Amino acid sequence: MPVRTIYWEDDCCKIVDQTLLPTEFKTIELRSAEEAWEAIKALRVRGAPAIGIAAAFGVYLGVRDADGDAAGLIAKVKTVADYLASSRPTAVNLFWALDRVVAKAASMQDAESHAFKAALLELAQTMIDEDNAVCRAIGEYGTALLNDGDTILTHCNAGGLATASYGTALAPVLVAMEQGKTISVIADETRPLLQGARLTAWECRENGVPVTLICDVASGTVMQQGRVQAVIVGTDRTTANGDVCNKIGTYNVAVLAARHGIPFYVAAPLSSIDMSLASGDEIPIEERDADEVRNGFGKQTAPDGVKIFNPAFDVTPAELVTALITEKGVVRPPYKENLKRLFSA
Amino acid sequence: MPVRTIYWEDDCCKIVDQTLLPTEFKTIELRSAEEAWEAIKALRVRGAPAIGIAAAFGVYLGVRDADGDAAGLIAKVKTVADYLASSRPTAVNLFWALDRVVAKAASMQDAESHAFKAALLELAQTMIDEDNAVCRAIGEYGTALLNDGDTILTHCNAGGLATASYGTALAPVLVAMEQGKTISVIADETRPLLQGARLTAWECRENGVPVTLICDVASGTVMQQGRVQAVIVGTDRTTANGDVCNKIGTYNVAVLAARHGIPFYVAAPLSSIDMSLASGDEIPIEERDADEVRNGFGKQTAPDGVKIFNPAFDVTPAELVTALITEKGVVRPPYKENLKRLFSA
Numbered sequence: 001m002p003v004r005t006i007y008w009e010d011d012c013c014k015i016v017d018q019t020l021l022p023t024e025f026k027t028i029e030l031r032s033a034e035e036a037w038e039a040i041k042a043l044r045v046r047g048a049p050a051i052g053i054a055a056a057f058g059v060y061l062g063v064r065d066a067d068g069d070a071a072g073l074i075a076k077v078k079t080v081a082d083y084l085a086s087s088r089p090t091a092v093n094l095f096w097a098l099d100r101v102v103a104k105a106a107s108m109q110d111a112e113s114h115a116f117k118a119a120l121l122e123l124a125q126t127m128i129d130e131d132n133a134v135c136r137a138i139g140e141y142g143t144a145l146l147n148d149g150d151t152i153l154t155h156c157n158a159g160g161l162a163t164a165s166y167g168t169a170l171a172p173v174l175v176a177m178e179q180g181k182t183i184s185v186i187a188d189e190t191r192p193l194l195q196g197a198r199l200t201a202w203e204c205r206e207n208g209v210p211v212t213l214i215c216d217v218a219s220g221t222v223m224q225q226g227r228v229q230a231v232i233v234g235t236d237r238t239t240a241n242g243d244v245c246n247k248i249g250t251y252n253v254a255v256l257a258a259r260h261g262i263p264f265y266v267a268a269p270l271s272s273i274d275m276s277l278a279s280g281d282e283i284p285i286e287e288r289d290a291d292e293v294r295n296g297f298g299k300q301t302a303p304d305g306v307k308i309f310n311p312a313f314d315v316t317p318a319e320l321v322t323a324l325i326t327e328k329g330v331v332r333p334p335y336k337e338n339l340k341r342l343f344s345a
Numbered sequence: 346m347p348v349r350t351i352y353w354e355d356d357c358c359k360i361v362d363q364t365l366l367p368t369e370f371k372t373i374e375l376r377s378a379e380e381a382w383e384a385i386k387a388l389r390v391r392g393a394p395a396i397g398i399a400a401a402f403g404v405y406l407g408v409r410d411a412d413g414d415a416a417g418l419i420a421k422v423k424t425v426a427d428y429l430a431s432s433r434p435t436a437v438n439l440f441w442a443l444d445r446v447v448a449k450a451a452s453m454q455d456a457e458s459h460a461f462k463a464a465l466l467e468l469a470q471t472m473i474d475e476d477n478a479v480c481r482a483i484g485e486y487g488t489a490l491l492n493d494g495d496t497i498l499t500h501c502n503a504g505g506l507a508t509a510s511y512g513t514a515l516a517p518v519l520v521a522m523e524q525g526k527t528i529s530v531i532a533d534e535t536r537p538l539l540q541g542a543r544l545t546a547w548e549c550r551e552n553g554v555p556v557t558l559i560c561d562v563a564s565g566t567v568m569q570q571g572r573v574q575a576v577i578v579g580t581d582r583t584t585a586n587g588d589v590c591n592k593i594g595t596y597n598v599a600v601l602a603a604r605h606g607i608p609f610y611v612a613a614p615l616s617s618i619d620m621s622l623a624s625g626d627e628i629p630i631e632e633r634d635a636d637e638v639r640n641g642f643g644k645q646t647a648p649d650g651v652k653i654f655n656p657a658f659d660v661t662p663a664e665l666v667t668a669l670i671t672e673k674g675v676v677r678p679p680y681k682e683n684l685k686r687l688f689s690a
Contacts, residue, residue, distance in 0.1 A: 022648035186654075189638065189647075191536055191560040197638070197647040205651055212652045215536040215638060216561050217594025221659045224596070249562025251569070252597055255604050293534065293542070293560060297642030302534075302542040303367035306550050307557045309531075314566045 002160035002167065002174065002207060006045060006053050008125055013057035015045045018161055022202040030054070033062030033080050040087040040094075043193065047162020048236045048272050049131050052097030055084045056124035059101045064117050070109050073116050077105040089284045090245060090313050091236035092274045097127060128164040134269045135166035137327035142172025142232065142267060145323070145330065148181040150229040153219060153257075155188040156247035157199035158234025158267060160207075168267035169232045170200070172325070173209055184210040186222055190247060191215075192292040192310060216249050223260040231257045232265045232325075238273045242318030242335025243280030248311050254320040263322040270326055275343055280315035288312045347505035347512065347519065347552060351390060351398050353470055358402035360390045363506055367547040375399070378407030378425050385432040385439075388538065392507020393581045393617050394476050397442030400429045401469035404446045409462050415454050418461050422450040434629045435590060435658050436581035437619040442472060473509040479614045480511035482672035487517025487577065487612060490668070490675065493526040495574040498564060500533040501592035502544035503579025503612060505552075513612035514577045515545070517670070518554055529555040531567055535592060536560075537637040537655060561594050568605040576602045577610045577670075583618045587663030587680025588625030593656050599665040608667040615671055620688055625660035633657050 006015045013030040019042065020026050028044065030036045036058030039045050045054045062080035063073055081098040088094060104123050108116050146152070158169035166174065176183045185204050190196035197213055204211035214222060222228055231253055237245040244250070244266050257264040277283060290308035294300060302308065324331040328345070331338050351360045358375040364387065365371050373389065375381045381403025384390050390399045407425030408418055426443040433439060449468050453461050491497070503514035511519065521528045530549050535541035542558055549556035559567060567573055576598055582590040589595070589611050602609040622628060635653035639645060647653065669676040673690070676683050 023645050189536065191534065191562055194646050201651045202648045205648055210652075212654050213638060213647055214654050215593070217536055217592075217597060218654065218656055218659070220596040220600060221593065221656055222654070224659070247562075248560070248566065251565040252562060252601060255565060256597060256600055259600050293558060297644040297646060299643040300368050301539050301642065302558055303547045303550055306546045307555075309557050309559050309563065309567070311563055311566055314563070314569070 002165045003203070004165050005050055005161050006164055007128065008057065008121070013054065013061065015039060015054065016161065017044045018046060018199060019044050022198045030057065031061060033058045033084060036061060037084055037087050040084070046195070047157065048091040048093040048234065049163040049168065049269060050161070051088065051091060052093035052271065053124060053127045053131060053164060055094050056097045056101050056127055058084045059098065060117065060120040060124055063120065069113070070111050070116055073113065074105045074109065077120070078102055088286060090286045093271050096271045131164040132166055134327040135163050135168055135171045138168050138267050138269065138325050139166065139171030139175035141330050142265065142325045143175040143179065145263070145265060145325070146172060146176060146183055146230060151184040151186055151227055152230045152232050153186040153188065153222065153228045153253065154200060154231070155196065155233050155250050155253050156190045157195040157203070159200055159203045161199045161203055162234060168269060169234045170203070171267065172232065174207065177209070182210070184212070186212050186214060186228060188219055188249065188253070189213060189215045190249060192296050195247070219253055220256050223256055223262060228262055230263045230265060232267055235266050235268045235272050236313060237283055238266065238268050238324065239277040239279050239283065240275045240336060240339055241279050242321055242324065242333065242339065244316045244321055245280055245283045245313050246316065248314050251314040251316045254316040258320050264320055266321055266324050268324045268326055270328065273339065275339065280317065283315060286312040347510045348548070349510050350395055350506050351509055352473065353402065353466070358399065358406065360384060360399065361506065362389045363391060363544060364389050367543045375402065376406060378403045378428060381406060382429055382432050385429070391540070392502065393436040393438040393579065394508040394513065394614060395506070396433065396436060397438035397616065398469065398472045398476060398509060400439050401442045401446050401472055403429045404443065405462065405465040405469055408465065414458070415456050415461055418458065419450045419454065422465070423447055433631060435631045438616050441616045476509040477511055479672040480508050480513055480516045483513050483612050483614065483670050484511065484516030484520035486675050487610065487670045488520040488524065490608070490610060490670070491517060491521060491528055491575060496529040496531055496572055497575045497577050498531040498533065498567065498573045498598065499545060499576070500541065500578050500595050500598050501535045502540040502548070504545055504548045506544045506548055507579060513614060514579045515548070516612065517577060519552065522554070527555070529557070531557050531559060531573060533564055533594065533598070534558060534560045535594060537641050540592070564598055565601050568601055568607060573607055575608045575610060577612055580611050580613045580617050581658060582628055583611065583613050583669065584622040584624050584628065585620045585681060585684055586624050587666055587669065587678065587684065589661040589666055590625055590628045590658050591661065593659050596659040596661045599661040603665050609665055611666055611669050613669045613671055615673065618684065620684065625662065628660060631657040
């Protein structure tokens with residue numbers, strides 16, 4: 001069974017502290033909205049689906065000790081949700097989850113305090129069950145796109161550690177294993193924060209998935225050598241036209257895959273698809289601290305006084321995306337029409 | 346003036362130990378063939394032109410204390426050259442320089458010992474002067490391809506630290522500065538060994554060249570943003586058909602440049618062009634230790650027990666190369682015909 005990345009136990013939200021992997025596996029406890037905010041900001045919990053769930057727990061943690069009636073609690077929920085929304089700007093699941101919590105709160109104007117709070121906690125826990133079902137469905141639809149013996153290349157980590165437990169981009173590999181097929185993984189290291197090396201490689205090893213780790217620079221070489229049959233990545237936000245925002249470097253992989261005629265699939269829960277944005281140009285791209293590049297691993301690797309550009313995400317235009325794998329099925333171009341149909345179904 | 350990367354002084358070969366940059370600038374002394382071999386193997390001196398020169402000094406260091414007549418010395422030169430050739434397999438300059446030394450030795454069958462050895466030392470020193478002239482000419486031809494205000498993206502380090510002092514891919518930038526033009530540089534970090542971060546960014550800063558450092562994964566993004574007007578990289582070996590072998594990740598950059606209609610130039614001294622190989626398929630690609638990926642930053646960043654693929658070079662097919670910038674001029678496709686003409690001129 002995959003590791004549980006985020007869950008509720010002992011009256012607190014427990015998460016695997018992903019900044020300590022791959023050398024230390026440690027579960028930490030979040031007991032306040034502030035601790036949830038810090039955990040998201042510092043990437044102790046990361047991955048679009050998982051941070052949505054963490055934020056939902058964060059709202060509950062922020063109001064559970066609050067006094068007052070429903071009106072006061074509703075206002076407090078909004079304040080805490082706004083605060084948590086400021087942790088990271090790009091992944092839409094964060095806002096999607098917070099919007100659900102705020103809407104739930106708004107629907108409980110007549111609830112007494114205890115029931116109000118219990119409903120918020122229940123919603124966050126429901127999101128875990130939903131996430132498991134979504135990932136499982138993505139895994140089943142995705143597996144059908146793969147053949148026994150295939151090797152997929154993935155970038156960053158959209159495995160179990162990015163969700164409650166099952167993963168999006170890696171779910172097709174786990175389902176394939178259950179079906180007796182063998183799918184191997186090539187994991188891009190994914191500078192600057194090395195989620196591929198630290199998390200995807202670790203997670204594949206834990207789950208018995210054959211994995212080979214490469215530096216990001218070698219993705220072209222393994223494609224030239226015919227070692228990759230498909231690319232599957234996750235997404236932090238996909239827009240109504242099918243543009244895919246994901247970890248920096250995803251665009252490079254997509255361009256290389258297109259050159260080599262390799263299908264480029266995106267595992268995209270509906271919660272990561274933002275139909276309010278027409279295209280990827282409208283997505284705010286988080287720029288992170290230069291120190292991630294200069295002093296990423298306890299050793300200075302770039303000189304002082306040199307300018308560093310460190311965007312955390314990039315946008316892959318829809319034309320490079322072979323298909324989106326959602327929990328409602330595989331969506332192919334034209335995305336504008338087919339996504340609209342999916343959401344109105 | 347650019348830093349002197351390799352030179353002869355105090356009866357030894359002095360090199361900048363590039364494994365210590367960017368935090369420490371230290372010149373070390375090579376006093377034996379074994380020390381030269383280790384310095385090349387461990388990348389204390391690196392860059393195709395510079396390791397050719399280091400190897401030439403290495404042969405002299407290996408025979409200077411040898412007894413015997415010319416015939417014995419010629420045999421010794423061959424033995425030491427074979428030994429030094431085993432340090433790294435990919436860059437052709439290494440073999441080109443050693444072949445020159447062996448040929449020089451073979452031409453001195455009647456020389457007395459002192460003169461024989463002095464001629465070998467002189468040849469190595471001549472290679473430095475030649476390298477400076479070659480780099481200068483590449484700089485002048487290359488500058489003519491750039492406009493004032495352009496930004497070039499470069500991968501790895503083909504600056505002064507890769508040569509005796511002037512650089513190949515960065516020479517056009519230095520010549521442009523002398524001409525009063527401003528060319529900015531975007532330096533790819535270049536995992537696993539971070540030559541872009543540690544060396545190119547450092548060297549640009551030292552020379553007053555405006556430089557922005559990015560992780561390799563962001564090369565696509567800066568092209569999408571219209572921030573790159575040309576790519577210039579070096580080469581460890583270019584074959585008769587124009588296929589370019591260079592640091593791993595160069596191919597990724599070339600594919601991205603092609604997608605964005607950005608010219609992709611290769612600064613290629615004639616000594617790096619191997620007319621004996623028909624195509625890049627024939628080039629032996631050095632695979633380096635997994636520990637460069639797993640423990641590269643002084644901290645373990647990938648789990649134990651996970652397979653790692655760590656090729657040091659890749660091959661960019663000629664069709665993606667806009668032009669080769671040589672010391673004899675700019676060579677454009679068709680490369681097979683035009684390179685043959687260049688070498689027979």
